[in-house]
Amino acid sequence: MTTPVIELxxxxxxxxxxxxxLRDVSLTVHAGEAVAVLGPSGSGKSTMLNLIAGLDRPDTGTVTVAGKRVDGLGEAASARYRRAEIGMVFQFFNxxxxxxVTDNIVLPAQLAGMARGEASRRAAELLDTLGITRHARAYPxxxxxxxxxxxxxxxxxxxxxALLLADEPTGALDTASGEDVSALLTELNADGQxxxxxTHDLALARSCTRRTIQLVDGRIAGDVVAEPEPTR
Structure with missing residues (x-):
């Protein structure tokens, strides 16, 4: 078994x-998994996300992501960790x-010190892969x-x-755009991400992930892996 990408x-x-x-939560996520964390407001979803992202620290327990102990990092080290290991997608885009568009995409590479030519090639690759090359010079x-x-x-x-964290990624979108983003996440996971x-959206969870973690009052109340659909 490979080293987990996430280990709480x-x-x-x-x-x-x-x-x-959060109360005595233990969770393991392996490379290539697509996991939805579900629960109502106040269930602990945002706290879990912030701990995984190194934006907060637990009072007790350990948080390890991509082989790195995150819970003991200082502010500067946490920022370097997020640049290197975490990609974050938010409800309101940020x-x-x-x-x-291109400058927005390249910004994390600039902060990480990536060479300009390499960053430009990577941005062009992503623009093409995500079908937004025509918007490269547009403003958001x-x-x-x-x-x-x-x-x-x-x-x-x-x-x-190593890890893409998506926090209510369809919450600010209409139905058609939400389905588009859900399909995109499915494609990215199929490619190994x-x-x-x-999310609180069960339909989103079912459409783009196979594993669902249900949080209730800060505890894991369910951890279910759906059976793959039979091939035809």
């Missing part, structure tokens, strides 16, 4: 005096409106929601991350 061991996190956001504000989310996915994949989708 007995992780707990509490904020202020309220109940724990694109910079004063930069072109001129694009549809689905197109902007494709740009956000391209940016997230720029540094070839490890993906974790954090």
């Amino acid at each position: 061991r007995d992780v707990s996190r509490r904020y202020d005096e309220g109940p724990p956001a 694109l910079l409106d004063d930069l072109t 504000g001129r694009l549809s929601g689905g197109e902007r989310q494709r740009v956000a996915v391209a940016r997230a994949l720029m540094n070839r991350p 490890t993906i974790v989708v954090v």
Whole structure:
């Protein structure tokens, strides 16, 4: 068995005096898996995502991603870790409106110190793969929601991350654009990309992942792997 991409061991996190956001959570995700983390507001989904991304630290337990202990990293090391190992896609895109599509996509490579020529080639490859080459010189504000989310996915994949984290990636999209993004995530996973989708949308989870983690009150209440559909 290969080294897990994600390994949480007995992780707990509490904020202020309220109940724990996560309670003794253990979870393993291997390379090539597509996993949906489901649950209502307050179930611990966002806390889990932030811990995996190194944006927060657990009170107890360990968080290991791509072989690296994330829970003990300092601020600068956490930033380097995210640039190298994590791609993040958000509900509201988080694109910079004063930069072109290409400049938005290249930004993570610039921050990581990638050579300009290599970054340009990688951006062109992603623009082509994601079907948005015609928008390379456009500004995000001129694009549809689905197109902007494709740009956000391209940016997230720029540094070839071990893990793609998608936080409610279709939450701000209409039905057709949401289905388009769901299909894109399915294609990326089929090509080997490890993906974790954090969502409350069961339909999204079913369409682009095979494994679903159900969180309730900070605990894992279910961990189900769907059987593959029979070939015809």
